[in-house]
Amino acid sequence: MxxxxxxxxxAAAGVNSAKLRKDFSYLGSYGTRxxxxxxxxxxxQISRELGLTQDWPIVMVGIGNLGAALANYGxxxxxxxxxxxxxxxDPAMTGKSVAGMSVQHADDLEKIVDENGVSIGVIATPAxxxxxxxxxxxxxxxxxxxxxxxTVLSVPDxxxxxxxxxxxxxxxxxxxxxxxxxxxxxxxxxxxxxxxEGPAAKVTRPTAGDDRKGPDGDVxxxxxx
Numbered sequence: 190m191x192x193x194x195x196x197x198x199x200a201a202a203g204v205n206s207a208k209l210r211k212d213f214s215y216l217g218s219y220g221t222r223x224x225x226x227x228x229x230x231x232x233x234q235i236s237r238e239l240g241l242t243q244d245w246p247i248v249m250v251g252i253g254n255l256g257a258a259l260a261n262y263g264x265x266x267x268x269x270x271x272x273x274x275x276x277x278x279d280p281a282m283t284g285k286s287v288a289g290m291s292v293q294h295a296d297d298l299e300k301i302v303d304e305n306g307v308s309i310g311v312i313a314t315p316a317x318x319x320x321x322x323x324x325x326x327x328x329x330x331x332x333x334x335x336x337x338x339x340t341v342l343s344v345p346d347x348x349x350x351x352x353x354x355x356x357x358x359x360x361x362x363x364x365x366x367x368x369x370x371x372x373x374x375x376x377x378x379x380x381x382x383x384x385x386e387g388p389a390a391k392v393t394r395p396t397a398g399d400d401r402k403g404p405d406g407d408v409x410x411x412x413x414x
Contacts, residue, residue, distance in 0.1 A: 194225035217400045236269075246273035246305045248331075251314030252282055252292050255337060259313060260288040262342050278318065295322075300328040316340040319335040323350075 195213075210220070216234045220226040228266035247265075249256055252275050260275055275287055278295040285292045301307070312319050312324040312334060319338035326334060333349045336342055342350050350370060 192221075192226045193228050195220060197225075201219035236300040240269075245270045245309055246307050247271065247309040247311055248274045248276055248298075248301060248305070248307050248326075249275045249311040249313060250295065250298070250326070251312060251318070251338070252277040252287055253313065253315075254412075257287050259311065259337070260290070270309075273307055274301045276301065278314075293368070299329040302326065302331060307331060309335070311335045312342075313337040331388070373408055 195206045195210045199209045201204060208401070211219070213231075214224070216238055224287065234238060247270055249260055249272060252260065256275070256277070260272060265272060267394060272290065275290050275292045276298055277283070277292050278294050280294065281291045283294045288364070302310075307329075308331055310323075310331040310333070312322055312326075314322055316339045319336065319340050323344065324335070324344045327344060327348055334342065334351070335353045336350055339354065339356070340351070346352055
């Protein structure tokens with residue numbers, strides 16, 4: 190029976206092993222000293238705590254390019270999420286097969302939510318339609334929404350919304366790339382012992398005996414290029 194030690198798990202997660210053991214104790218999981226944790230049972234306990242040991246029916250609204258791609262994603266079922274229905278407002282989409290399912294019209298949204306006991310909805314509509322769809326989902330009984338539409342949704346208390354904005358994720362990566370590029374330029378300049386060139390100035394290091402004093406008697410950090 191495969192087992193794993195708290196030290197191995199802590200090293201993989203980058204945390205303290207004592208803290209990890211304490212956290213696991215809240216799950217009711219107590220490893221065996223000198224043996225570790227039963228991997229299969231530990232996975233079950235974590236899945237149970239995350240609510241992934243039960244079937245979660247979800248509806249997807251907006252079956253355009255993005256919605257169709259999400260519908261074809263194979264990772265939902267393995268995590269306990271069952272796509273109960275695909276819904277779109279375009280009459281031309283009604284009855285079309287996407288990911289092995291027949292697309293249903295948005296007129297039947299409330300009925301679909303009720304009949305399938307849906308509490309989680311996925312919105313992949315254009316921004317202009319997202320709030321109306323959100324309102325209808327909430328009125329039908331949906332209490333959690335995953336929003337892919339490029340807009341901020343307004344929901345009442347008791348309804349959870351998670352927004353997935355791919356442009357923001359790319360902006361975050363661009364920010365990190367900019368920082369890495371800047372740090373690399375500074376490190377390279379310092380390693381070469383030269384200033385950082387700019388369009389109108391360069392940063393220099395003061396040297397002993399430098400008589401280029403500023404008005405306060407200090408060596409200015411920036412001198413004309």
